[in-house]
Amino acid sequence: xxxxxxxxxxxxxxxxxxxxxxxxxxxxxxxxxxxxxxxxxxxxxxxxxxxxxxxxxxxxxxxxxxxxxxxxxxxxxxxxxxxxxxxxxxxxxxxxxxxxxxxxxxxxxxxxxxxxxxxxxxxxxxxxxxxxxxxxxxxxxxxxxxxxxxxxxxxxxxxxxxxxxxxxxxxxxxxxxxxxxxxxxxxxxxxxxxxxxxxxxxxxxxxxxxxxxxxxxxxxxxxxxx
Numbered sequence: 280x281x282x283x284x285x286x287x288x289x290x291x292x293x294x295x296x297x298x299x300x301x302x303x304x305x306x307x308x309x310x311x312x313x314x315x316x317x318x319x320x321x322x323x324x325x326x327x328x329x330x331x332x333x334x335x336x337x338x339x340x341x342x343x344x345x346x347x348x349x350x351x352x353x354x355x356x357x358x359x360x361x362x363x364x365x366x367x368x369x370x371x372x373x374x375x376x377x378x379x380x381x382x383x384x385x386x387x388x389x390x391x392x393x394x395x396x397x398x399x400x401x402x403x404x405x406x407x408x409x410x411x412x413x414x415x416x417x418x419x420x421x422x423x424x425x426x427x428x429x430x431x432x433x434x435x436x437x438x439x440x441x442x443x444x445x446x447x448x449x450x451x452x453x454x455x456x457x458x459x460x461x462x463x464x465x466x467x468x469x470x471x472x473x474x475x476x477x478x479x480x481x482x483x484x485x486x487x488x489x490x491x492x493x494x495x496x497x498x499x500x501x502x503x504x505x
Contacts, residue, residue, distance in 0.1 A: 324451055324487050329495055332455035333502065339441050343499055344460030347377045349424060357420050364389060367423070371410065374427050378435045378460060385434075389414050398484040399426040401433045408434060417473055417482070425469025426484055428462040429453055435460075450486040458495045467492040 349357070350373055357366050368387050375382030386409045399412045410430045412423070432453045436442060441456075443449050457466055470485035470492065487495075 324491050326494060328448065328451055329455055329487075329491060330498060332452045333459065333495065333498055335441060335443075335452065336456060336459055337502070339439065341439070341441075341459070343503075344377065346463075347374070347428075347461040347465070349373065349420070354420070361418075361420060361423065362414055367412070367427075370424065371427050371431070374424070374431050374462075375434075378431055380431065380434060380438075382431075384408065385410055387412060391415055398422075399430045401430045403434060403437060415482075419469075421465055421468040422473065422484060423469075424465040425457075425462070428457045428465060429485065432457045432460070432462075447486075454485060454487045454491075455495055458492055459499065463492050463496055 349370065353366065353369055353373065357363070357370065360366065364387070367389075368382075371385060371387050372382035375385065384407075386407075388409060388411050390411055391414050393415070395413065397411075397413070398418075399410060401408065401410045403409070410427070412426060412430075414423075418426075436449075436453060436456060441452070443452055454466065457463070466485060466487075467489045470483065470487065470489050473482045473484075
């Protein structure tokens, strides 16, 4: 049976869904100027969860950090060659030093595998630490700085004994702590939607959204005047 018989066949349904998907893409991408990504990629983090992360950091007697900036000379070199592994190790050490951690003892490993469901991850036993960093061609310096800041923050929170009981809450805590300790602008820029494959694919790193970064910063300002 076909569409012309008055009954939708399975092929008809697939064709209709394909057309709807194309129309959705065109409207979002070229008319509304929005990235046509699924809602799951922009999942909202509850504001109370973000506040609870800030409260935990405060209760742990942690003061907000100074604003971090990639050293100018290092930044200039990375902008020329972002995939230079020695320069990226220097970036890692700079981020770690901002948190009072000796980054020379952290092993930085590199990957470029779209099948892996992470931008970066960390493993440590307290003495030996490895950070795995994805080096996709569409990552810029802000994205890589944000990823490394997140992973170093995992290590800092581990050393400090600051954590929640579940994994997702700890990831949100880690992003919140990265903002709290001075990496907010890198997360704000690095956690934007990334356009890949000439606009036919989009990616996003991080567990919070750019608007969540601004919310955390505003909450921090409110906390400082109380």
